[in-house]
Amino acid sequence: MSVDSVFVHKMWNDHELSKMVDGGVPFPMLSDGGGKIGTMYGIYDGAGGVNTRGRFLIDPDGIIQGFEVLSPPVGRNVSESLRQIQAFQLVREKQGTEATPSGWKPGKKTLKPSPDLVGNVWKEWNTKMAFDD
Amino acid sequence: MPEAFKPGCSRPQSGPVEEEKSEINMAGETSVKEGKKPMIKVGQKAPDFSAPAYCKGEFVEVKLSEYLGKWVVLCFYPGDFTFV
Known part of the structure; x- marks a missing residue:
């Protein structure tokens, strides 16, 4: 979503983006003329008249x-x-019984919060796991 | 899902989808509208909005609440023909 009109979105998609992505952009390109929605989400920059790079x-x-x-x-x-x-989908599916520590990605270990885990995270998780391999 | 519209000089405006609220509450006190801007917080409901959009060759009107039941990535960027 940007403050550009849907006509500019079409031009951008047809003349540039479709050259990078087969078939063009597969999702709606929204127009926020005047930045009303950006303002609502707290990311509109009134001085520049544009939405900043907010992602929700x-x-x-x-x-x-x-x-x-x-x-x-x-x-x-x-x-x-x-x-x-992917992490939010996992914790939603597990209904809060599992959490994803720093650096988690699919296939990596999750943590199961419980009183027993308090003070024992170091046994389950180490700092190397915060980084990609 | 998104409704198509015919492009012309006047086209759908983007903006908030307000929930029904009365100007005067039961106690007869004045407006619920206060000057305070909403603060976005995690764990809070994403403010609903509708906006015109270009999608796969069509101009459509998109409403955030039509996507309930799905995960949504809402992505703002400064302008077309820049990087994202």
């Missing part, structure tokens, strides 16, 4: 589970967004 993860109940905001010159890491969604 919203669960199936419509609840915001995470967000990230960057200023314009730095792009985002899509893999990290996908990793977060």
